[in-house]
Amino acid sequence: MEWEKVRKWMLILLLAVDLFLAGNLIRQAINWRQIQYRAAEDAVAVSQSRGISISLEAVLRMPEIMPAYRGRRSPQLEGRAAAGLLGVDTMAEVPGGGVSIYRTTAGELSFRRGGEVELQVSWQQKLEPQGCIRLLGEAGFPIEEAQADSQQGRVELIQSKEGYPIFNSRLVCTLENDQLRVRGRWLLLEEPAVSGQSMSRAQMVLAVCALLEEQGGTPLYGLRAGYCLQGQDAQNLILEPVWEASTEEGTLLISCLTGKQLNF
């Protein structure tokens, strides 16, 4: 009977503690969201005071923080892609400078610094987005999140990462004399490691404001979050979170790590 009483009180106590802890966590989450909202609101107000109009709704649609990724190129992945695309296993020629070239009678595939890819291979089919996606997917290219656009005799594939576009990571496929040519840039890493976090949304708003001020206060039409693929040297790749700002002067890419404009 004693144990029955103890258990009853323990149940009540544990339930109370659990409710308290859960309530505390929910309150912290609400507070955190409110802080983020106020920070974004304040940053937009600062921008307004400097003559730059940025929509709060557009800012709130942007992620609060984005991770950056890094990794080293993988000769194994590249070799597997070459085998898949050229039909046979072949050794790479590695002349240096981050260049790896695979050549067979079926065609030629080269990987270069910064994720650049150049492919020329025999192709007897019509040039269609699904065909290109299937070809590259079977060769091991991460193609699941790719968006395809077909126009004027060419197919353009745009890579995405976790739902965000990689703005400069795209492959252009063309067909000439039964030769499929694929050129562009694509992130091809085993498992890119998270390497730091971006600036906060509010900090990014201020960075965008500073950049637009430098350009004479050009109006801002829209914001999009995404990534930019960059090669630090011959072997290392960085996927840098960026904001794409559409302005009257054109499109700006602003790094979420440094707040500076990237030139592509």
Added chain:
Amino acid sequence: MKDWLKNLLLAGLLLVMLLLLAVTFFTSVRGSSGGRRLLRLEEEGDTFTLPEASTPIAYPEVLVLVRENGLFCAADSQNYTQLYQQIEPVYQEALGSAGAPQPMEESVYLAFLTNPALVVQYHAPVPLYLLQAWSGGEVLRDGLEVSGAALVLREEKVILLLTDGTGGRWQAATAASAENLIALCQWEGESNAVFAKDSALLPGDQVLTLFQQQRTVLAVSAPELASRGELPQTVQAIFDMNAYLARVYLNADGSRVYVEGRGTVRLSPNGDLIYSSTDGSDLKLSAVQGPERRAEICQKVYDLVCQLWTGLGASGQPSLEELRFDGEAMVLRFGLCVDGVFLEKTEGDWATVVVEDGAIVSAAASLRQLEDGETVSLLPLKLAQGGLPAGRAMLRIRLLEGADGFHPAVCRVTED
């Protein structure tokens, strides 16, 4: 309710409590780097850092694109920065994949400089193996110092043309992307330069600007930290000095001397820094030998010099000027540039580092803050060249030290 159900509920609530406690604890340390290190979630200093990468340690003084509609020379800060970013991938690809350089005739070299081409000229000759090391070269080629380089297209292949320190010309095949070079040479912008050979003034590939350039005078002051005599812990750590153990002495001339172990750092109020040590500051080199070892030393010393500049808030970009050997010691001398324009001091160097047995045994640096002053117009190089007696004197735009700062000027770099 049966006993076992109540016991199950008790156990469940206990688990939930532990889970909620863990989540509460982790969210509370989320913003604390100390807390994260305590939990081994983060190594010390684990902020966003680039992966260990090779970076250029010498910057070109002249950047030119040879396009269909004429030469484009990066003649101002913004264009230099943007153009350098754009050329870097294809330039490093070419350097890294270049084969063995072969000598070539001057006339053939000049004939190759046609659209599309990229021309790069350095402030001082740079060893080829260094250029190749930071470009990811598989084979580092010793024995050639490069004062200029060009990428040209021949039979759909990118050829690397090199000019050595004595003016000799060399060529090497590369695996660089021809399409990237062609795309690069579609850079928009008014044609603003010609080669000397195309101007009928004198033969050669000297780049002559056609229009006046606007450059700013740079006012000089000591970095704020130096003027206060503060040597940040991060800077002391560069020289393997423990800031908590260092003793600080004040000299009569206002300079402060930091002494820790066998190392001393003297920091003057005007920003001059001198380091010396009997043990040396270990560069932690790998086991490679030959040009790879020298390249590694240069890269690590350059990274430390840049950290020194950043740590004390100095302006400008260090750039390797000279690498020489003094017995067993390796001496690296650095110049300073601002967006491709080099600053010439009246005396002394911007930075000199001596390395022995894989450790820095001495270093000297002149750290300064530079601020934009008035803007001046400079004569186009083509006009300036026309005013010289006939010959091959090379003209460059540089910033010369004066009483009140650094003044842009057209400088005669070489004699005939």
